[in-house]
Amino acid sequence: MTATDLPTVPTAHRPAHRDPNVLRWLAAYASSMVGDSVYYLALSWAAVQAGSPAQAGAVMSASALPRAVLMLFGGVVADRLGPRRVVIGSDAVRCAAVLAVAVLLLLTSPGLWPLALLALVFGTVDAVFMPAVGALPARVTTHDQLARVQGMRGLAIRLSYVVGAPLGGLGVAAGGVAGAFGLAGLLIAVSVPLLISVRVRDLPTEDRAAAPTPWQDLRAGLTHVRRHRVLAPLMLAIALGDLGFVGPLNVGLTLLADRRGWGAAGLGWVLAGFGVGAGCASLLLTVRGRLPRAGLVAGCTALVGAVAIGALAFVPGLVGAVGVALLIGLLAGLSGALCGALLQTHADPACLGRVSAVSGLVSLGLAPLTMPVTAAAVGAFGLGPVYVVSAAVCGLGGVVVLVAPALRRAELPR
Incomplete structure (x- = not known):
């Protein structure tokens, strides 16, 4: 890899939550994620207004295919060009695309085609953006602060969910779909100057060499994951957790609320x-910075969280369901954050884009495919059996962590 991401982070140690450089990166990431939330709300609203439900569903899923197909090569691009450069370029392209569609919708009523094209552009750009986002934290802070940064990143994601949807609704109410798209574009645009101001660390000289071709780079990255004593079982654990979690906590939860009579509220x-x-x-x-025996804690919380997922289908009252959901969020969130931090700290920095791409391919490419399967299974077998099977799949992820000695004993750096 070439050393394109300059200037470099100073070597003086500073906790991540007090480091202006990390905080600039976090602000850029949060602004981009809030913009994404506004964009998705505006896209879904515009698609429903412009076409049939089936057409709207096709538009909403249009970004999935290029994201899944190109994600692994997106990791190669992130490692070759440097994650900071790739994230800046990706946000600039996404901003320009959203603003162009906003102007088009403001001037005319072109139908579904610009929405479908926008979704395809987003999916293609996401294929390089997401691996680069995963690789960037290791370049903006020191190794011992990566767990804390993972927690800060999780808080930014939660903020985007809480703030993005209401902002998108206000944008649609105040300026129509064009106004909401314009708001999304402006929020994504805020991230660009912030990212330009972020300083990154150089890779060690011996880690900069890239393979002659992208295919060889991809093979090297996959080989790094497959042969690594921590990363190989960790990827399997993350995959099982996502495959068992996404369906029940998305479409399954909607069906559960409907059948219990809880309603949308x-x-x-x-x-x-x-x-x-x-x-x-x-x-x-974020506060602690690290937890001792991270691998063991991740496996145990995944197992207990899996039991809570299975129990959710059998809770009759709303108050109890909220309590169980809070427990699931705490346990699954802690297990997921620790797995993410272990991935960040054990992967070779020169391969981190490709490692993040492998993880993202499962989370964002394969796991969403379980949602229609979950809906069909609930219709055929009922909520209880489907939730139990999903909990078992999640629990297998915890078992993988606990039976893999290197992963079970894995620690976060001090």
Whole structure:
């Protein structure tokens, strides 16, 4: 890899939550994520208004295919060009695309085609943006602060969920779909100058060499994951956790609220409980910086969290469901944050974009495919059996962590 990301981070040690450089990166990340939330709300609203439900669904899913197909090569791009440069370029392209569609919608009523094209652009750019986002924290702070940064990143994600949807709704109410797209573009644009001001660390000289071709780079990255005593079982654990978690906590939870008679308000309260729990897990890592015996804690919290996921389908009352959801958020959030921190600290910095791409391919490419499967299974077998099977899949992720000696004993750096 070439050393393109200059200037470099000073060597003086400073906790991440007090480091202006990290805080600039966090502000850029939060602004971009809030812009994403506004964009997705505006896209879904515009698609529903412009076409049939089936057409709207096609537009909303249009970004999934290029993201899944190109994600691994996006990791190669992030490692070759440097994650900071890739994130800046990705945000600039996404901002320009959203603002162009906003202007188009303001001037005319072109139908669904610009929305579908925008979704395809976002999916293609996301394929390089997401691996670069995963690789950037290791370049903006020291190794011992990566767990704390992972917690701070989790808090930013929770903030984007809480703030983004209401902002998107206000944007649609005040300026129509064009206004909401314009707001999303401006929020993403805020991240660009902040990212330009972020200083990054150089890779060690011996880690900068890239393979002659992107294919060889990709193979080297996959080999690094496959042969690593911590990363290989960690990727399997993350995959099992995502595959078992996404369906029940998305479409499954909607069906559960409907069948229990909780309504949309009840669903909102359950989701809020989950969000509060996950936010508390991120806050814990942010404050503590590290937890001892991180691998063991990640495996145990994944197992207990899996039991809570299975129990959610059998809780009859709304108050109890909110409490169980809070527990799931806390346990699954802590396990996920620790797995993310272990990935950040054990991967070779020169391969971190490709390692993040492998993880993102499962989380963002494969796991969402379980949602229609979950809905069909609930219709065929009922909520209880589906939640139990999903909990078992999540629990297998915890078992993988606990039976892999190197991963079970893995520690976060001091």
